[in-house]
Amino acid sequence: MHTETTMPKQVEADNSNQSHGIWNFLKYLRAIPFWIIIVCFITLVIGMTVAVFFNAFAKAWNGTILPDGYTLQWFKQAWVSYEIGNYYQITLEIVFSATVISLVLSLPTAYILARRDFPYKNLLIGFFQMPFTLPELVYAIPITSIFYSIGLAETMPGLILVNLIIGIPFSVFILIPFIESLDQRLEWAAQSLGASKFKMLTRIIIPQLIPGITASAINIFIRMFSNFTIILLISGPEKQTLPVMVFSVLSSSGSQPPQMLNSLALSLMFPLLFFAFFSLWFSSYTQRRLGK
Template identity: 35%
Template structure:
C-alpha cells in the first residue's frame, strides 16, 4: 500500500507534466520512464539492490518500497497520460479564468475527471506489486517480505515445510491478485491505456 500511495503521488503529477508540457528532451525522458517496464526486473534489480545495500536501505521495508517504485511510477505515468490527454484544455483555462489556482484546479476540476484513471492505475500497481518477485526478493529482509517471496522461501528453504501451508499461501496469493485485477478492470477499459486524444 505504501508503494501504491507513493506511486500515485509521484506518477500522477509527472504524467500531467508530460501530457501537458512540451520541452527539449521530452522523448528521451519518456524513453527513460519506459525502460523499467521494457527490460526484465532482474536486469536492473541486481545493481539497484547493490546500491540499496550500500546505502543501508536494503533489508528493510523502506528498501522494498524504494525498489518497487522504480517500475511502478513509470507504470502510473504510462496509464495516466492518455486519461489526461483526453481532458480538454479549455476546461482548465475556464477554471483559471474564474480564479482557480493550480491547487484548486487539480482538486476541484482535474481530480474528479481523472478519478477513474487514478483508481485503475493504482489498483493495477497493487496487482503488479503483489506479483513482483525479483525486486522484493533482492531487497527484502526477514521482516519485509511480500506473500510471493514468503511463498518462495517456504518452498525452497532448507528443512521440512508443511505442504498444506504452501498450498494455502499459493491460493491466497492467486485469489488476492485475481480480486484486485477484477476490481481494476471495472474502472478501466484496457484499450484506454493505449488510446491517445486526437489533436
Template identity: 35%
Template sequence: MATTASTPAPTATAPVPRKARKAQALPGERSLAASPSTWFVWAGMAVFLVFLAGIIVAVVVDSFGRQWFTGWLPAEWASSWYSGAWSRFSLGEVIGVTVGVAFAVVAISVLVGVPASYLLARRNFPGKKAVTALFLLPILMPPITYGIPLATVMYAFGLGRTLVAVVLVNLVPSIPFVILTMTPFIEQINPSIESAARMCGASIRQVFTRVLAPLLIPGILAAGILVLVRTVGMFELTFLVSGPGSDTLVVSIYRAMTSAGGGEARQLISAMSVMYTATMLIILAVALRFVNPTQLVARVKENRED
C-alpha cells in the same frame, strides 16, 4: 363474349451454384465455415485454458488432500493444511505486509506520477523524448537487471530487509508505469477547459484539484489497479531486499518451497498458493467494483471529442 386473360406460364430458374449463393449473402451475415487459421487459434486457446484449469484444480485438490498415492483423487480430505500453513508461516502478518506495501506503492506512484504525466502532456522542453524513453526502461527491462544494483544500494544504506526498501524498489517500475499510462489520458483532455478556469481566476492548484482531478479519476483508478496487481505479484525486486517481517506473500511461498531443501509438506505449499490466488482475485474483484474498463474507454473517447 367474355375474354379470359391468359396468365404467363412460370419459367424455370436454373439452380444457383453454392459459390454463387455465398457471394449473394447479405453483408451482415456471417459464414458458418471458419478458416483453418481461426480453428487453429481457437484450438490453441482451448488447450491453454484446459492446462491452466488443470493446474489450478490440481493445486486446490492437493491443498485439501491428506493421502494421495493410488488414484486420481486423495483417499482422505482435510482442511487442516490451511490452518497449518497459516500458523506455520505467519500468513496473517505476511498478508498484512503484502497489502500494506501494495497500497503504499500505489499511493506514492499516483501522487508522483500524475503531476509528472501532466508536465509531459502539457509542456514541451528539450530532451522530452529522451525523458520519455528513460521512463520506458524500468518497464521494458527485466526487473532483475536493475534489481541487483538497487539491492546493493539499499544494503549499503542499511535499508536491506526492511519495509522501506521493499516499497522503494517497487516504486522504480511503478512510477514510470503510472506516468506512461496517464500521459495519453491527459493529452485527450481539451486544454481550453484549463484556460477557461484560469480566466475565471482559478490558480494552478485549483485547476488541477477541482477541474482536472474529476476528469482524471477513471485513468487514476485504472493505473492504480494495474500497479496494485503488479506490486502484489512482483517477486524479483521484493525478494532481493526483503526478509523476516518484510516478505510479501509470493516471496513467502518461494521461501517455504526452498527452506531446508524443500522439506515442507507439499500440501502446505499448495494451501499457500491457493491463498495467494484467492488474495489476487479478491483484489481484482474489489478494484473492478469501482472501475469499469468499458467506461474508461468511453470517457477517453468523450474527452477526445470535446
C-alpha cells in the same frame, strides 16, 4: 446461341466455387496443428491449477479422480506455521504506502507529459519505459548493491522505494491517456478567472481524473503486490513480502505435506485473482459510464 454462351460461364463459376471451397478446406487443415497446441496448453494450465486447488482442500488424494474428502485444516495449519497473517500485513503496508506515493508523484508528471512540449521529452518518456523494456535483473542488481551500501536493504523504507520503480512509471502511462482526453478549455477558463495552479489541479483536473486515478491505483497495487525479483534481492528474513515468503517455503519444502504447500500457494493466488478480476470489472464499469 444465348444458351451456348451461358453454359460455359455457369460451368466456370461452378469450378471456381469448388476450387474456393477446396482452398478454404486446406486452410482449415493447416490451422488444426496450431489449435491443437493452443488447446493442449490451455488444458495443461487449467489442469495444474485445478489440481493445486483440489489438493489444497483434500483430506487425502491417492490416485483417484477426486479427493477422498475436503477440509480447511491445511489452510489453518499453513496460516499458523508460516505466519501468513504477519506477511500479509507487511505486504499490504509496503504496497499501500508505495501506491499512495506513486499516485502523488505520477499525477503531475503525467500531466506535464500529456500537456507540455519541451526539449528531451521523448528521452524522459523513454526513461519511464525502462522498467518495462529492460530485464528486471539489469536494474535490480545495481539498485540492490546501492541499497545495501547505504543501509536501505532489509528495511520497510527500502522496500517501499523499490516498489516506486514499478509504481510511478506504470501509473504515469495509465494516467496520460485520461489526461489527454480532458477538455482543456475548462483549464483555460479557470486560468482566465484567476484560479491558481493548485486550485485548478484540485478542483478541475483531479475530479475529472477520478476514474483514471482509481484504475491506476488498482493496477499498480496488483503489480507491486506480485513484485518478486527485486524484492527477493533486498528483503531480509524479517522484512519479506508474501510472494518472497511463499517462494522461500516452496523452494525448501523438505518433508512438508503437499496439501499444506498447495494451500500456501493458494493464499497468494486468491488475493491476486481477486485484484485482477476487480480491475477488469472496474475497467468495464468505467467504459460503460464514460460511454465507450
